[in-house]
Amino acid sequence: MNEEPRLQAMGLEMPTGTDPVSIRRRIEAMELLLERSFKVPGTKIPVGLDSIIGLVPVVGDIIAAAMGAYIVWEGRNLGLPKWKLARMAGNIAIDTAVGAVPVVGDALDFIYRSNTKNLRIVKKHLDKHHPAARTITQ
Template identity: 35%
Template sequence: MDRSKQVMLTGQLKWVERIASVMDDKFCLPGTNFRFGLDPILNFIPFAGDVSGFIVSAALLYVMAKNGVSRKVLILMAINISIDAAVGAIPLLGQISDFYIKANTRNIKLLKEHYQEGKHTGSGNGVIAIIIIVLLIVLSAVLYVSYISLRWLFAQF
């Protein structure tokens, strides 16, 4: 990578890092090392908080995609954002989990590993294959449990 591109990416990374910090770990509980950001605070506003946090995370993902991060990193970042959004949407559990599941911070770690250490390069096809396999296993388990439950239910009549 040429020097001018590297300087531009470093500037973009710093901007993204600041936003991620505000969302995930800007504040500290006095007398502890426990850090949190605006994301869990916003999520106390039903629906709007979840959506706003997701939009910020998606915007950060878009900025990195525009600046040439590898497809594999984008997939891993999207998984972090999706898990954060899915768990965050569950009432009560979502509010609690937002203090611990910090998708933006995890995504910054992925970016640093990618740009500074050369990790997570490639197409990401392996990650996609693993996701599909896991989803098929989960679907199979759900279908099997449903079948067994229905069979047991009909046997009761």
């Protein structure tokens, strides 16, 4: 089954290139999927798979951390300095540790969005070191 139309309907694009623009789009798509892919019914509060699968004790937090680690891996592919990669890994570790706390951790998972923080780190690096990869945000 081809998932491409569904990804495009969600606004996700998964280019396969190794250039900075393709990597940026993959990271943006992963962040959208993990942090802002759904709206809480009756509100405008965005939630993503990170918050939803984080409701499953232990296993959900491990899966969410692994998916977030993909953004760090792509950052490594872009040549981010080790201190930025460590900061990104720290964001995921905090999210995972806080999310592991029953009930309170799940509530805080809606507030602390490690993947969005990591996307900002990558965008700032790309804007400085690869200006051609810059995109206009709306």
